[in-house]
Amino acid sequence: MSAEPTRRIVVVRHAKAEWSDVDDHERPLADQGRKDAPVAGRWLAGAGIEPDLALVSTAVRTRETWKLMVPELPQRPRSVFEDRLYEASLGEIIALLNEVSDEVADVVLVGHNPGAHALADALAGEADGDLLARMNRSGFPTSAVAVLTFTGSWKSVEHGAGRLVAFWAPHA
Template sequence: MSVAEPRRIVLFRHAKADWPQVTDHERPLAERGRKDAAEAGRRLADTGISFDLALCSTATRTRETWKLAVHEFPQRPRTVYEERIYEASPGELIAVLNETPDAVQNALLIGHNPGMQGLADILAGSAEEDARSRMAGRGFPTAAFAVLSFTGSWKTLEPGVATLLDYWAPAD
């Protein structure tokens, strides 16, 4: 693929987690989270984006979110479970994305807040229609996702280079 063709990045926050007596990393999804993860998967499939790669945090709630969401996709992308996504800052997440091979056109990053929202805000130098105002109004609740586009190599991904194309969050 040419680096001149637009690339898509979807930033997907894990669905609602439960609070049992386990470490934060091991928290599973709550019942609502299981429902929202499947709905988010349907909405992601409806975007028509064909993902080449999914980068997912190793936390239990992100892995469960991804398992339920990807079930709704017409084709499962290659999935890499990446420890560095857990509790990562936006800068650390950009560093992970910078390592993406240029053969990947569309990538999905499944992670946590505040990193997901911070990364969406930092990358989006511009936005289409009302995507930015919808995201600003809702924040980045569990199971929300932002669709961004940029042109260039993954190594050139940095603050302000992307356009926020869409934003979705489940109903309250």
């Protein structure tokens, strides 16, 4: 009998967006966001994280964030632009993760707050060192990245199922 595989969920909040008169879904990245997104990609690459699948909200700011992160990664994962991530509740995000094929080891999810922070916080049944406190103190700022591991099937992703093993933010 083989051991359950260890999987990773990388939760990324989109980079800093402009506040403008356009519809919220259409808001582009601000200059600071265009600077921070590639830095987040370099952090992922430096941490040795090579996701197999990217689930990205269809909002302009999340798609732009991902577009700027990808060139920094050692390989481009399959990317799925997912309408359900825009304004998704915690339960909706977990349901989406439960649909991921078990052939996928690591997923990066590029989304929005409050969902991104809620997901990382809810899944973190355990955390290395003071990572959970640091993440929660920070409020999960734009371009923040939380890395969680868990064992088992994607269908088993639920509250407390993971371990927070890394948290990074560009200005923290």
